[in-house]
Amino acid sequence: MKKCLIITYYFPPSGGPGVQRVLKFVKYLPEFGWEPIVLTVKDGDYPARDESLLKEIPPSLKVYRTSILEPYNLYRKMTGKKPGTAVDVNNIPKKGNKKNLSEAIAEFVRATLFIPDARVGWLLNAVNEAKKIVKRERIDVLYSSSPPYTCALIARNVHRGTGIPWVAGFRDPWTGFLSTPARWLIPRKLDEYLERSCFQESTRVEVAWRGILSDLHAKYPDIPVDKVTHLPNGFDSADFPPVTFHRNDKFTVTYAGSMYGVRNPGTFLRAVANLIQAGKVDPKKILLKFIGRFGAEVMGMFQEPTIAGCIEAIPYLPHSESIAHLMTSDALLLVVDEYAGGEEIVPGKVFEYIGAGRPIIGIAHEGAIAALLRDTRTGTVARNDDVPAIERVFLEYYSDYLYNKSAYSPDRKSIGQFERREITGRLAQIFEEARGHSSS
Numbered sequence: 001m002k003k004c005l006i007i008t009y010y011f012p013p014s015g016g017p018g019v020q021r022v023l024k025f026v027k028y029l030p031e032f033g034w035e036p037i038v039l040t041v042k043d044g045d046y047p048a049r050d051e052s053l054l055k056e057i058p059p060s061l062k063v064y065r066t067s068i069l070e071p072y073n074l075y076r077k078m079t080g081k082k083p084g085t086a087v088d089v090n091n092i093p094k095k096g097n098k099k100n101l102s103e104a105i106a107e108f109v110r111a112t113l114f115i116p117d118a119r120v121g122w123l124l125n126a127v128n129e130a131k132k133i134v135k136r137e138r139i140d141v142l143y144s145s146s147p148p149y150t151c152a153l154i155a156r157n158v159h160r161g162t163g164i165p166w167v168a169g170f171r172d173p174w175t176g177f178l179s180t181p182a183r184w185l186i187p188r189k190l191d192e193y194l195e196r197s198c199f200q201e202s203t204r205v206e207v208a209w210r211g212i213l214s215d216l217h218a219k220y221p222d223i224p225v226d227k228v229t230h231l232p233n234g235f236d237s238a239d240f241p242p243v244t245f246h247r248n249d250k251f252t253v254t255y256a257g258s259m260y261g262v263r264n265p266g267t268f269l270r271a272v273a274n275l276i277q278a279g280k281v282d283p284k285k286i287l288l289k290f291i292g293r294f295g296a297e298v299m300g301m302f303q304e305p306t307i308a309g310c311i312e313a314i315p316y317l318p319h320s321e322s323i324a325h326l327m328t329s330d331a332l333l334l335v336v337d338e339y340a341g342g343e344e345i346v347p348g349k350v351f352e353y354i355g356a357g358r359p360i361i362g363i364a365h366e367g368a369i370a371a372l373l374r375d376t377r378t379g380t381v382a383r384n385d386d387v388p389a390i391e392r393v394f395l396e397y398y399s400d401y402l403y404n405k406s407a408y409s410p411d412r413k414s415i416g417q418f419e420r421r422e423i424t425g426r427l428a429q430i431f432e433e434a435r436g437h438s439s440s
Contacts, residue, residue, distance in 0.1 A: 001035045003137055004431060005130060007155050008145040009119055011040040012057055015050030015316065017233075017257065017348040018171060021208070022145050023053065024236055024420035025427060026061055032428035037137055038063045039130055039154075041122055045070040047258070048293060052318040062137070066129045069121030071114060111181035115191050116174065119148035126154045134162050141431045142166040149174050152198040159201065165434035167427075168202035169231075171348070173215040178262055178339045199223050203434040206231040206427065210368060211344020229430055233348040234418040235355030241320060243327045245358070250287040251401040253361065253394075254329040256322045257349050260295035263337045268363050271390035273306040281398055286310050288333075291317055291325055326356035331397045336364035338384045343367025351418050354378050359408045361393055377411045 006026065010018040026036040042065035057063065114120055133139065142164055144155035152168050159166040172179070174195040175188075183191060199205060199220055205228045207213050213228055259265065272288070275281040288307070291314040302311045317325070326332055332353045336345050343365035350369065353360050360379025362369050370381040380396070382389035400406050416422070 001030070001033055002140045002431070002435075003035045003037060004029070004141040004143050005133055005137070005139045005158075006036050006038045006143045006145065007126065007130065007151045007158075008038065008040055009044060009122070009148050009151055010046070010145070011038060011063070012053035013049050013051050014044060014046040015048035015053065015319070016046070018145075018147075019050070019053060020236075020319075020348065021169075021171060021233060023056055024234075025143075025424050027056070027058060027236075028421045028424035029428060030058075031421070032425050034141075034428055034431060036061065037133065037139070039126060039133060040065055041068045041119075042066060044068060045072045048316050050316075050318050052320065064129060064133055066122070066125045068119065068125065071110075071118050071121065107181060111183040112187050115183075115187055116149040116153065116194050117147065119150040120153075123150055123153055123157075126150075127157045130154060130158045131161060134158065134164060139164055141434055143169060143427075143431070145169045145171065146174070147172055147179075149194070149198075152202075153194060156198050156201055159203075165203040165437065166201075167204045167206060167430055167434050168198055169206050169208075170212050171208045171233075173212050174198075175219075176215070178337055196220055202227075203437055204229065204430050206430055208233050208348070209344065209346035211346070214344060229426075231423060231426055231430070232346070232418060233351050234420045234423045235351045236420040237355060239320065239323055239352075240327065240355060241324050243324055245328055247401070247404065248287070248328070248330055250285055251331075251398050252287045252289060252329045253331045253333050253397075254289040254291065254325050255333040255335065256291045256317075256326060256352075257347070258293040259290070259298045259335065261297070262339045262342075263335055264295075264298050264301065265290070265333070265335055265363075266301055267384050267387055268333065268335065268361075268390055268394075269301055269304060269307055271387045271394060272310070273304060274387065275391055275395060275398075276306055276310075280395060283307070283310050285402075286398070287312060289314060289325065289329070291315075291322055323352065323356065326353060326358060329358050330401050332356065332358050332360045332379075334360055334362045334364065334369070334379070336362070336369055336384070345369070346372065354410075354415055354418065357410065359397060359406070361390075361397065363390065375411070376414045377409055378415070 008022045029036045142155045144151040146152045155166050175191050210230050276283050288311045293316050302313055346368045354376055362373055362379050362381035363384050364381050373379040380393045382393045
């Protein structure tokens with residue numbers, strides 16, 4: 001069996017959506033003739049932990065863990081945050097919100113010194129360990145999963161030193177994305193140089209949504225189009241418990257994931273509050289469940305008097321429990337980041353929403369998400385800045401609940417293409433193409 005070395009920061013016991021892509025790849029790659037071997041961190045400072053995911057690691061999988069110098073404890077001290085506070089949900093403020101002095105200084109340090117990201121302290125240890133693994137295990141292909149983009153630098157350096165073909169995977173764009181710190185000239189140019197070098201030197205590139213592909217070719221039109229493949233996220237039907245949906249006592253709408261800054265439920269909550277105040281929705285008959293990690297600004301939105309009694313905020317849950325909540329809800333809420341270019345964003349969670357089999361209320365730009373929900377017939381989209389449209393969508397599903405009817409009729413064939421096993425098969429084909437390219 002051919003062997004691939006997967007370089008990833010996010011791996012169990014890390015939780016969150018970034019883990020699922022790699023975890024499913026290692027589960028299904030052996031079915032396509034590839035033995036995965038994982039290089040990841042030891043004692044990572046993860047935004048979320050999910051110990052239950054450790055049970056999903058195949059028993060035969062070899063996992064190498066190396067130490068990393070994590071800077072976030074220093075960041076927490078500089079900004080006055082408690083130890084263990086999740087940094088990611090509070091360090092991307094909504095446009096127009098100002099940071100205090102300590103946060104501004106910490107952000108300047110981050111933007112100036114931590115290039116390409118705060119995980120760069122893993123680079124040297126990981127490269128040294130990866131080279132040993134390559135020799136010991138006789139690796140055929142390298143695969144990196146980013147962000148963090150440090151993973152791509154690790155793979156690039158190993159690729160340079162060994163000549164082994166490298167497939168670079170990206171779940172988000174690199175420079176210029178909403179999570180990218182505002183760098184001044186020299187750090188920005190260095191970051192752009194590192195980005196270009198990884199796109200140029202990798203043997204193949206795979207991206208999780210088409211907007212990443214568009215972003216790449218806009219920045220670097222000299223990168224061959226056929227070098228980059230769109231490999232969407234998906235869902236694993238094996239993860240879904242044998243749960244049967246029954247009509248809830250209240251119209252239950254569930255959101256699962258993190259929220260902060262430009263990803264927030266502000267306009268959705270305003271639309272629901274408007275419907276309550278207009279007497280079109282009975283607050284005693286609705287329940288809005290938010291499951292995950294939420295920034296302070298979002299938690300404040302939950303306290304708005306008109307809708308506060310309708311909201312249940314639940315801290316991060318193990319993956320299987322989160323899915324069960326999705327499957328037993330009357331509708332699911334999807335909120336896409338509100339920023340220029342947001343029409344191309346396709347969050348990984350939307351595929352688990354689709355797999356859960358419940359109608360989706362999408363708060364997003366007209367674009368990739370709207371097309372996906374239309375193609376799969378799994379939901380309706382309203383723009384984030386169009387409160388009346390959000391009101392209409394919510395009221396439609398609320399009325400269906402009240403009168404015990406539903407027009408929900410998903411396209412099962414279209415949905416099936418997003419099974420994780422199918423997507424992993426396509427990754428295995430990219431691995432074969434990378435090997436062929438390297439030997440030609």
